[in-house]
Amino acid sequence: MRAKVSLLAGAVLLLTSCGGTVGGSGSDDGGGGGGGSTEPIKIGVITSLTGAYVQLGEDQKNGAELAVEMLGGKAGDRPIELIVRDDQLKPDVALREAQSLVQEEQVDFLTGCVSAATTLAMNQIASQAGVPYLGTCQTEQLNRPPNFSAESTYHLAPTPSQTTNGAAPFICSELGTSVFLLLPDYAYGHEQEAGYTTAIAEQSGCRVAGKAFFPLGTTDFNPFIPTIEGSGADALVFGGVGRDQVSFLRQAAQFGLTDRIPTFLTLEDLSFDQELGHDLIAGTWAMSAFYWNVDDDGVQKYVTAYREAYGTPPGGYGVYTYNAINVIAQQVAKGNSSPEDFRTAVEGLEVTLGQGDMAIRECDHQALMPIYILKGLSADEAQSRGDDPEFGLREVVQTVPGTEEYAPTCDEVKAEFQRVG
Amino acid sequence: MDQLISQLVLGLVSGALLVLLALGLNLIFGLLEFINFSHGALYMVGAYIASYLAVATGTLWLALLVVPVVMAALGAALERTVIRPMYGREQVDALLLTFGLTYILIEGVRMIAGSGGRRVAAPEILAFQVDLGVGRPVPAYLLFVVVVVGLVVGGLWLFLQRTNVGLIVRAGIRDHEMIRALGVRFDRYRTLVFAIGIAVAGIAGVLTGPITGVYPEMGADILILAFVVVVVGGMGSFWGAVVAGLLIGVLVSITTLYASIYAGIVPFVLMILVMTFRPRGLLGAT
Amino acid sequence: MSAAAESAAPAGSLLEVQDVQAYYGLAHVLQGVSLTVRPGELVALLGRNGAGKTTTVKSIMGLVSVRGGHIRCAGRDFVGLPTESVAQFGIGYVPEDRRMFPGLTVRENFRLAALGSRLPKAEQQAAQRRALDVFPLLEPHLDRDASRLSGGQQQMVAVGRALICGQKLLLVDEVTQGLAPNIASDMGRTLRRVADGGLGVLLVEQNSQMALELADRVYVLDQGVVVHSGDARELRADPTWMEQYLQL
Numbered sequence: 003m004r005a006k007v008s009l010l011a012g013a014v015l016l017l018t019s020c021g022g023t024v025g026g027s028g029s030d031d032g033g034g035g036g037g038g039s040t041e042p043i044k045i046g047v048i049t050s051l052t053g054a055y056v057q058l059g060e061d062q063k064n065g066a067e068l069a070v071e072m073l074g075g076k077a078g079d080r081p082i083e084l085i086v087r088d089d090q091l092k093p094d095v096a097l098r099e100a101q102s103l104v105q106e107e108q109v110d111f112l113t114g115c116v117s118a119a120t121t122l123a124m125n126q127i128a129s130q131a132g133v134p135y136l137g138t139c140q141t142e143q144l145n146r147p148p149n150f151s152a153e154s155t156y157h158l159a160p161t162p163s164q165t166t167n168g169a170a171p172f173i174c175s176e177l178g179t180s181v182f183l184l185l186p187d188y189a190y191g192h193e194q195e196a197g198y199t200t201a202i203a204e205q206s207g208c209r210v211a212g213k214a215f216f217p218l219g220t221t222d223f224n225p226f227i228p229t230i231e232g233s234g235a236d237a238l239v240f241g242g243v244g245r246d247q248v249s250f251l252r253q254a255a256q257f258g259l260t261d262r263i264p265t266f267l268t269l270e271d272l273s274f275d276q277e278l279g280h281d282l283i284a285g286t287w288a289m290s291a292f293y294w295n296v297d298d299d300g301v302q303k304y305v306t307a308y309r310e311a312y313g314t315p316p317g318g319y320g321v322y323t324y325n326a327i328n329v330i331a332q333q334v335a336k337g338n339s340s341p342e343d344f345r346t347a348v349e350g351l352e353v354t355l356g357q358g359d360m361a362i363r364e365c366d367h368q369a370l371m372p373i374y375i376l377k378g379l380s381a382d383e384a385q386s387r388g389d390d391p392e393f394g395l396r397e398v399v400q401t402v403p404g405t406e407e408y409a410p411t412c413d414e415v416k417a418e419f420q421r422v423g
Numbered sequence: 424m425d426q427l428i429s430q431l432v433l434g435l436v437s438g439a440l441l442v443l444l445a446l447g448l449n450l451i452f453g454l455l456e457f458i459n460f461s462h463g464a465l466y467m468v469g470a471y472i473a474s475y476l477a478v479a480t481g482t483l484w485l486a487l488l489v490v491p492v493v494m495a496a497l498g499a500a501l502e503r504t505v506i507r508p509m510y511g512r513e514q515v516d517a518l519l520l521t522f523g524l525t526y527i528l529i530e531g532v533r534m535i536a537g538s539g540g541r542r543v544a545a546p547e548i549l550a551f552q553v554d555l556g557v558g559r560p561v562p563a564y565l566l567f568v569v570v571v572v573g574l575v576v577g578g579l580w581l582f583l584q585r586t587n588v589g590l591i592v593r594a595g596i597r598d599h600e601m602i603r604a605l606g607v608r609f610d611r612y613r614t615l616v617f618a619i620g621i622a623v624a625g626i627a628g629v630l631t632g633p634i635t636g637v638y639p640e641m642g643a644d645i646l647i648l649a650f651v652v653v654v655v656g657g658m659g660s661f662w663g664a665v666v667a668g669l670l671i672g673v674l675v676s677i678t679t680l681y682a683s684i685y686a687g688i689v690p691f692v693l694m695i696l697v698m699t700f701r702p703r704g705l706l707g708a709t
Numbered sequence: 710m711s712a713a714a715e716s717a718a719p720a721g722s723l724l725e726v727q728d729v730q731a732y733y734g735l736a737h738v739l740q741g742v743s744l745t746v747r748p749g750e751l752v753a754l755l756g757r758n759g760a761g762k763t764t765t766v767k768s769i770m771g772l773v774s775v776r777g778g779h780i781r782c783a784g785r786d787f788v789g790l791p792t793e794s795v796a797q798f799g800i801g802y803v804p805e806d807r808r809m810f811p812g813l814t815v816r817e818n819f820r821l822a823a824l825g826s827r828l829p830k831a832e833q834q835a836a837q838r839r840a841l842d843v844f845p846l847l848e849p850h851l852d853r854d855a856s857r858l859s860g861g862q863q864q865m866v867a868v869g870r871a872l873i874c875g876q877k878l879l880l881v882d883e884v885t886q887g888l889a890p891n892i893a894s895d896m897g898r899t900l901r902r903v904a905d906g907g908l909g910v911l912l913v914e915q916n917s918q919m920a921l922e923l924a925d926r927v928y929v930l931d932q933g934v935v936v937h938s939g940d941a942r943e944l945r946a947d948p949t950w951m952e953q954y955l956q957l
Contacts, residue, residue: 054640056538187684214683219644221635222437225676228429228559229683248540249635256545256562256634258552277540277636587824590813594821597810604770604804606796606825606874708811 042081043334046103047323048124049114049138053091054219055244057273058116058319062138065320065356066113068304068311069327078335082327085109089120096120100127110339113158113326115139116319118189122149129154134341136329138322140165140269142193145366146415147422153341156348156367158322158329158360160291162190164409165268166197168373168402169239169289174208177264177287178237182230183213184250185241191215194241194268211235220246223253230259241268248274251282260286270376272317275395283378283395292318292357293374293398304356315393321356325369328355329362360404365412373408375400429558430676436565438672439572443627444645445652445664446579447620453596453659454616455502457509457517462624462649463642464528469494469625470637471532474541483546483633487571490629491622498621502614510613525642532639543632568630575626576665579619583661592616596659651690655697657707667705723748723782723878723909724769730777731761731768738764740933741778746878746911751904753920753941754913756930762913763805765930766880769911770802771795782878797827801875805882805913807867809856816851818866822873836876840869843899861892868899878909885916897923921945 047066050059063086070082085107089096096115103109104127112128115121118141125144128135129151136156137144144150145157173181183198185191195213202208212233214226220242230238238259240250247267254260260282270288294305294315304324308316316324329348333339338347349364360371376396384391402408444466451459472493473486480486505524509517545564552560583589591612594602603609628637635641652671656663671690678686697704722745731739739761746752754762767773769780771792780787787795796802810818819840823833841848844865850858855866864884871879881900885893893916901923904910914920921927921941929937937950944950 052538187687214679216683217687219640221631221641221644224433224436224565224634225430225679225686226683228426228433229680231559232426232429232680245540245638248542252542252636253634256564257559273539277542279542587820590817590821591824594810594813594817597812598808600772600792601804601808601810602821602825603792604772604796604802605822605870606793606827607821608793 039339040079040081042083043077043111043330043339044083044085044107044109045327045330046100046107046109046112047084047086047114048089048096048099048103048112048120049086049323050091050116050120051086051088055091055116057244057317058271059088059091061271061273061317061320062114062116062323063320064308064312065316065322065324066327068308068320069324069331071311072307073328073331077331078337080334080339082331084327086114089115089124091117091120093119093123096123097127100124104128104131104133109133110334111136111326111330111344113138113323113330118143118193125149125151125155132341134330134344136326138319138326140190142196143189145368147419150366150419152367153345156362156369158325158362158369160371160373161368161409162193162268163197163201164370165289165291165373166194166201167408169266169268169375170198170201170205170208172287172375172400172402173237173239173266174202174205177266178235179208180211180235181208181237181239182211182233182235182263183239183241184226184230185213185215185239186243186246187215187217190243191241194239198239216242216246218246221249223250226250227254227257227259230263235263238263238265239268240265243269244271244274248277248282251278251286255282270318270396272315272393272395275378276393278395280379280381280384280391280395284380284383286378288376288378288396290318290374290376291371292316292321293376293396295394296358296374296398298358300354300356300358316356325353325355325357325360329353363406363412366415368409370404370406370409372404373402374398375402425558426680427677428555429561430680431673432555432558432561433565434673434676435669436569436672437676438669439569440627440631441645441648441652441672442665442668443572443575443623443630444649445656445668446576446661447623448649449653449656449659449661449664450592450596450616451620452653454592454599455506455510455613456599457506457514458521458650459617459620460518460521460646461501461524461528462521462620463646464525465494465498465621465642466624466628466631466645467532467637467639467642468497468528469621469628470543470632470641471536471541471628472625473629473632474543474637477543477632483543483629486629487626490625494625494628495618495622498618499614501621502617506617507610507613529639529642536639538639540636540638542636545633564633568634571626571630575623579623580661588612588615648690651694654694655690655704657704659708660704660706663704663706670705721747723750724911725779725781726765726769727781728778729765729768729775729780729788731764731773731775733764733773738773738933739768739775742768742930742933742935743778744911744928744935744938746909748877748909749904749907750925751901751910751912751923753917753924753927754911754930755917755920755927760930761933762930763882764933766802766882766911766913769795769880770800793825796825796874799875799877801871801873801879803864803867803871803879803881803884805886807860807863809858809863809866811854811856813855814852815847815855815858815866818855818870819873822870826874826876828876836873840872843872843903844869860887861889861896864888864892864896868896872903875908878911879903880911882913883915884912885914885919894919 049062070084087099111134113136116139121137121139121144125135134154136158138159140159140162142161185194202210265286267288270290305315333344333347338344348362352361357371360369362369377399378396384394448462469490473490476486477483549564549567551563553563554560599609652667656667674689675686678689724746726744728741729739742765756762768775771790775788783798819837823837847865897919924941927941928935
């Protein structure tokens with residue numbers, strides 16, 4: 003019933019106010035997005051509340067809800083209505099939920115995702131409906147042809163190549179010059195392969211000694227151990243996420259592999275770290291676009307509020323939805339709630355939010371933010387740092403600035419768009 | 424060569440755990456005539472019980488003794504209550520039932536233990552590496568796993584071959600109508616065999632804990648592989664399951680070395696080859 | 710006497726099947742079968758393929774569900790009892806296709822039957838011994854896989870097995886099928902001796918000639934009904950009825 007009423011209301015609004023909306027939009031904010039409107043602003047969050055990356059999904063849900071709470075539930079004068087859905091880490095479910103949010107709930111904005119597969123499904127629905135979608139997971143494909151829609155696609159998480167470009171100089175200068183890549187056999191792993199292969203080749207004297215792929219959700223990593231050691235590599239990059247990290251590091255530790263070969267994890271998250279514990283983490287290295295004890299006002303404001311609300315510091319994925327909600331709310335408060343106005347305002351936007359300073363560049367709506375290189379600490383080391391040993395599993399040893407140097411440049415991006423047409 | 428031997432040894436370890444699951448599946452399929460889809464989830468439950476016992480007692484030893492007993496009791500209770508009414512019905516009924524059971528068990532564990540995983544420490548006394556003379560040194564715990572699996576397989580074999588109950592089970596796998604016509608009260612042996620199958624899965628769960636940790640979905644992937652092992656080895660064939668389990672473990676391990684990207688499909692390629700050219704399985708009866 | 714008229718059980722009967730109705734799915738296979746077997750008596754059940762002979766035996770064993778009538782033995786009605794309970798009353802069953810368990814040795818087959826027999830431990834040994842005394846030819850093959858023996862030897866295992874748990878009555882379905890004539894007649898003589906030893910034997914047989922020579926009494930089934938019954942000796946003297954009922 004409510005859906006019908008809002009559909010009717012939306013239609014009436016569309017008919018009465020001719021300005022503002024871009025054709026084909028199913029959103030009901032109409033053109034009346036000025037500061038005086040008190041119409042609720044509806045934001046849909048679709049993330050993985052079940053499935054292999056449930057910790058990341060819950061972090062995203064928490065991040066989004068926290069943002070709304072910290073904003074007092076309002077974007078300017080407009081109440082924020084947050085609708086959170088579970089995509090079960092499945093593209094078809096993400097597609098269905100996105101459709102439901104766009105058509106039935108008539109959301110004004112969409113955000114969320116922990117995997118490339120679901121983000122593309124959501125982006126497809128959002129761009130068809132002209133609803134802005136702010137992607138929150140690491141993928142190379144979201145803001146590249148044919149997926150990128152200049153009207154509605156935004157990417158607030160780093161692309162894998164941003165991270166691999168940031169990591170390669172550190173790996174080659176600090177860990178070893180002969181690198182083995184052990185990567186998950188799905189889009190994210192292959193994106194890493196491309197990224198690392200290019201970036202490592204650019205470091206002088208550094209090479210990829212070998213690579214192997216493992217299926218997502220591999221439990222048995224034992225057969226990979228002699229493969230890695232036999233390659234003669236003196237550094238190892240592990241690209242798996244979540245449970246794969248835990249399984250691998252446990253088995254590698256039994257062989258003493260991580261003692262002999264410095265190991266670097268492409269994607270750190272506090273939830274994985276906690277499952278690993280100090281003894282497995284100590285002596286390993288990792289990378290993240292967010293770490294909870296980074297000394298930055300924006301970061302600490304978010305972390306403090308998060309700890310108050312949920313009892314633990316946030317992981318690396320909640321900050322993306324936290325940022326997304328904040329970006330949306332800021333623009334809505336300024337009256338930029340139509341997709342058109344939102345786009346104009348956000349292109350080139352520089353804000354300070356949960357990851358500190360962040361810029362959303364104009365050419366591909368990619369957010370540029372710092373990448374942190376993290377060192378795993380033993381329990382004793384953590385104690386001596388004065389952090390809570392429970393959460394202070396790592397420390398930042400290097401910060402890669404969020405500049406264009408580490409991302410594909412806008413010229414490269416434009417060339418790619420032209421090539422595809 | 425050294426490298427190849429290392430891969431082979433580790434393949435045997437992976438295969439050994441598969442063997443335990445496949446043997447239970449095979450026994451249950453043979454005697455109860457349905458595919459126990461919940462086998463993987465019960466393996467997971469065993470692993471979780473072990474993880475809590477290990478924390479409570481500080482060692483895995485007790486879990487290795489207690490978990491099989493607890494799982495056998497759980498298996499017997501399940502057979503007596505929800506599984507028994509499925510006999511004589513369509514295969515798909517039992518399949519759906521155990522499928523549902525799987526979800527209940529996984530969700531139940533998520534509710535009690537959370538959706539994140541739990542770590543299980545290997546026994547302190549096994550925290551060293553063994554130099555086999557060839558290839559890389561191997562963690563002692565992995566060799567211990569192989570030894571335990573060997574003992575369980577041997578014990579199960581002796582039980583089936585040497586005891587009266589084992590005789591009834593072997594006969595029942597071939598023709599349960601006929602053993603009933605000889606006066607054997609068959610129902611109680613179905614309960615027993617289900618209990619044994621689940622107990623063996625529980626042992627596999629205990630052993631897996633220190634290797635990969637435990638988590639609610641741990642049974643899903645290994646269950647599929649265990650099915651493949653049963654098909655490749657031959658439905659109802661004891662040594663077929665053992666040979667196919669080890670073979671698949673070794674093949675996956677060696678493929679990892681040369682072309683890791685194909686390692687995941689090796690078991691399925693093997694299964695298709697076997698189904699096409701030798702449908703009764705490597706050691707299956709005609 | 711006609712089948713329909715037979716109502717009261719003859720004195721001293723071991724097995725009494727009375728007006729049994731049985732179905733396979735919707736097919737009404739047994740439409741009121743009645744017969745009796747007395748101790749020490751070999752009763753032959755004759756009829757064409759599909760007449761319901763095997764179904765009659767399976768009904769007694771509880772292997773097909775009976776929807777009407779009575780099957781009485783030792784003061785109990787078997788209708789609705791599970792197969793293993795029927796067997797434990799001392800009924801030995803030799804199924805149509807021998808039903809060896811692949812992988813089990815002859816010795817194991819016998820042990821299995823002894824386990825099912827509910828006999829005390831000591832008597833289980835004796836029962837297995839007696840079965841071997843009946844079939845001394847099996848002695849050298851005790852540790853061989855029974856399913857790999859010759860057809861005649863397999864049949865001996867099947868009958869021997871049935872003798873171990875069947876202390877009162879043997880139900881023998883098509884025991885000579887596929888056997889060489891001399892082996893078949895050996896088996897027939899053995900069954901006759903078993904009956905002479907005091908057991909009731911109900912024999913389903915395709916070879917009517919042989920059955921008539923062995924049996925004390927004969928029932929002829931057609932389309933699920935007993936169409937004729939009588940004393941074997943009398944029928945042997947009257948070759949015309951065979952043509953009439955069996956169309957041989």
